[in-house]
Amino acid sequence: MGDIMADGRTAQTFGSENLLFLTDEQLRQGIEAMFFAYRGFTADPDRILSELAYGRAHHRAIHFINRAPGTTVNNLLAILGVTKQSLNRVLRTLISDGLVESRVGTIDKRERHLFLTEQGQNLESSLSDAQRARMRTAFRDAGPVAVAGFKQVLEAMMDADMRRTHIQLRDSTT
Amino acid sequence: MGDIMADGRTAQTFGSENLLFLTDEQLRQGIEAMFFAYRGFTADPDRILSELAYGRAHHRAIHFINRAPGTTVNNLLAILGVTKQSLNRVLRTLISDGLVESRVGTIDKRERHLFLTEQGQNLESSLSDAQRARMRTAFRDAGPVAVAGFKQVLEAMMDADMRRTHIQLRDSTT
């Protein structure tokens, strides 16, 4: 359809042998690699979470509250890309379980600023440790050049607003 | 915890400046990059699917049936990593909607071999086109070296059995 040639190469392939890595087959392999890798990426924290009756949504909230302590609900909403009702259900359980603290804003009292309690930080650490251990092994096995390429491709794959959020988080902690 | 040093570097960091990309901060950035990129990765097909009352589960089934036509239900189960009840629900709708055909095996009549109908192939194409378009742009922007690194890290991140499945699929179509 459209730009697909009969032999399965894209139009860009012609005129430059450097672009042979853009065959449909190469792209499909990239797609499958993302699928299988994401499974591995989430497997370790998922195991820990399932024992605590929490899910991935709780992990994501905990991760980004840890990353940007004092963030508002609205800000977290934008990062996570879910509805406030969805996030609220997760936050409610985390707050009532004593993992997250919600403080009314001093400047704007409508806003709630979110922080991890000590207990929340402990869970964050154990989830993060598991995920980082896998990432560390993968990075070490692949080497620095591969890691640079990995990040480059991932950033190019994001939506523009997510790329902005990602870069902002990245640079704020470097 | 455990191997985390006070300054946030991992134990491996010491003794080799080449391994500075393994700081906890670098690993965290990798984790977030995966999260944001995966959102972009699924965004385009998700839009198409939502108009057809299908979800990601249908997409995954269609993708791998297209990739390995004639595959059995059991085989697909292993690739997708879900329960047969979960997969069956998806397959039932796809078969009754005329996108997938299920043929009783000739050698082993217990097995069902799965194929995309012409209609199924059409949907696969439009989903795949959308996803490949994004992947193609990302690959082109990042360049061949980055793409090689990207694939290398993703493979290192997979569980061993998923890596086997991935490599098997990759080599069977090259």
Next chain:
DNA sequence: AGCTTATGTCAGTCTTGTTGACATTCCAAG
């Protein structure tokens, strides 16, 4: 003949997402 395998199906549960409606609180503009 009996055990195992492959598949399908029914019933129930859980997480996580959705929409819609409505209340509260507060800032800011008229």
Next chain:
DNA sequence: CTTGGAATGTCAACAAGACTGACATAAGCT
């Protein structure tokens, strides 16, 4: 000062897609 809108929270209902457990059927294997 009042009113409109923004930020937040809550309730209710619903759907997708994962899960477990149980059971049925057919076919292959020993």
